Amino acid sequence: MNRVAYPHDRARAVWLDDYIERVITHDFTEQGHRIRQPELLRGWLRGYASATASATTFAKIGASLDPGEPTGPTKKTSIAYRDVLSSLYQLDQVDAWSPSRKLLSRVALAPKHILADPALAARLLGLNAVKLMSATGPATNNRDRTRLGDFFEALVALSLQTYAAANDAKLSHFRDNDGRHEIDFVIHRGDAEAVGIEVKLKSAITDQDFRHLLWVKESLPDQIVELVIINTGTHAYRRQDGVAVIPLALLTA
Template sequence: MRDYVSRVVDTELDELFPGLPAITLEGPKGVGKTATAQRRAGTTFALDDPAARELLAADPARLDRADHPVLLDEWQRYPAVWDLVRRSVDRDPTPGRFLLTGSATPVTAPTHSGAGRIVRVRMRPMTLVERGVQAPSVGLGDLLSGRRAPVDGDTAVGLPQYTDEILRSGFPAIRDAPARARRAQLDGYLARIVEHDFPEQGHLVRRPATLLAWLTAYAAASSTTASYNTILDAATPGDSEKPAKTTTIGYRDVLTQLWLLDPVPAWLPSRNPFSRLAQGPKHQLADPALAARLLGATEDSLLSGAATGPRIPRDGTLLGALFESLVALNLRVHAQANEATLHHFRTRDGRHEVDFVIQRGDHKVVAVEVKLSATVDDRDLVHLHWLRDHLGEDLLDAAVITTGPHAYRRADGIAVIPAALLGP
C-alpha cells in the first residue's frame, strides 16, 4: 500500500477538528480526501457502497453509537446523512465527532445548510511541496505577515521539471504512474466525468462530444479571462448549430458541482481605490494536467511553443498559461492554510493587471506576478509598482514567481521566488 504523504490541509484539520463537531472535506475525485480523513476516523461509512447506505437508512442512530470520529465518505451519495449529522451535532456538540468527504455537490440538497454545525474545508490536488519536488525556503505566511523578511534559497528545478510536473498531475494515484499509464488514467478520469458523473448529477449528456469540446476549449482558456461566448465559439468553430446557452451553462454548473472548474475570482476590494475593475473570473481547471491532456499537450510541444487545441486569445504560450495554473494551485492551497483567499486583478480597460492578489482577513494583500522565465527585469514589475503606489500600506508584500534558480529580494523590495521554493 502506498505510504501516506502529509498534505498541507492536514495542519488545517489538526487546528480545526479539536474545536469543531463536524467538518466536511470537499474537492474533486482523486485528490486524497479519503486517505486524509481516514487517518482521523474511528468508524468509517463508505456511502458509495449501497450496503452502507441501507444500514444508515435503517438505523440512523448508528451515527451516535459508533466510535468517533465518524467518517462519512462520499456523503453526497446519501444526502440525507447531512441532516442526520446536523441533528446529532445539535444533540451533542462535542468537538471531533464527524468528518464528511464529498466529491460533488449533491443534486438533492440537504434541508439545512449546516451553518454553525458543519464547517467546509476545501482540498485540492498536490502542491509542489506535497509532491516532494523540493523543501521550500520561502513561506506565503511570511509574505502575508508584512514584515518584508529576507528571501533566499536556491533550486536546481528548472523549466523541464516544471513542465513535467504540469503533465504529471497532482492526483496522488496518477502522478507516479509510468507516462503512458498516466495518460490513460487522465483519459479515464475525463471519460468518467462525461459517462458517469454527469448522469449522477442528474444531467443527461445527449452529445458527449460537444461537452468534451467545450471542456477542451475551457482548458485552452486556462489563465485567461475569456468570455464564455469566446469559449463556446472556440469549442464549435464553423458550427452553425451551436449548443444553446442553457446547455453550456449546464456544463459549467455541473463541472463546478464536481469541483473540476476552479476559477480564480476577480479582486473587488471593499476599501476600493479603483473606479473600474474587471469582474470576470480567471479560468482554471482543478489540475493543469487535465488541461494539458484535453489539449493533447506533450513535453515537446509545450517546450517548443507549438500550438495545440482550440484557439483562445492569450498573452504568451500555452506553457506559460499552464505554468500559471500550476502556480495558482500552489497559491490557493497555501493561501487557505493561512486563512487567506486568492484573486486576480485587472482594470476594465486592461491597462493594469496583476496575476494574483492574496487577501488576508483584514483585506490587506500580497500581489504576485508569474513569469515563465529564469530572470526578472524592471519591465516585469511595472504593474506591481503601480499597484503598490495605489495601495500604500494595504500592500503587505509583492513577489514574482519564476522558473529561475535563486530566491532573493530586489533592491526595490519585490521578492523573486522560484515556484519550487514557495511553501505555506
C-alpha cells in the same frame, strides 16, 4: 531530430483520457445531469482548457467549439457545465479582485478560468510534454510558448489556492477595464491586507517584469503589504526594491 523520450508518456495519456471520459459519462450522471451529447461537453471542455488563465467570457468559450455540431452549447447549458464541474472540483476559477472605491470603476470583473490540473487542459488540447517543453527553445512557436505560460500560471494557482485557504485568505486576480494594468494573482482577506503576485515563465527577472506590481502598490500603499514574483529560477531572494522573487519549485516542495 529524434524524439525525446519521456517515461510513461503513453500511460499518462491513457490515464488522463480515462479520467476525462469518466467525468463526462459517469460523474455528470451521478450529479443528476444527464449528458445527451458527450461530444458537446468534450468540446466545451476543450474550449475551457484553451481559455486557461484567461478571463474570457463563457459565451466566447462556447463560440470557439467545433464538436461536430452546427452550434455550441447554449448559455444555459454552459452554466450547467460550469456548475457541475465546479461541484466535482474540476474547475478552480479565480475571481476578480475589487480592492477599493479608488480603483473600483476601473476593475474588470470576469473570473480567470483554470481547470483543477493543467495536465487535464494539456491533454484536452492534445499537448504532451515534448511539445510543451520544446516551446522553450530558440525556434519557439509563439502559440506553444503562450500555452506553456498559461499552464505554468495555472500550476502556480493550484499552490496559491492551497496556501490562501490554509490562512483563511482568498485568491483573486486584478485587471482594469482598459487592460493597462493586470496583476496575475492577489491573496487577500476581504478588504484588509493583500499580497500582489506576478507569474513569469523565466528565471531572470528584470524591472519590466513587476511594473504592474509597483503600480498597485503605489495606488494602494496601505493595503498592499507584499509584492512577489513567482518564476522558474532555483533560488529565492528579495530585490533591493523589496520585491520577493520565489521559484515555483519552492512553493510546491
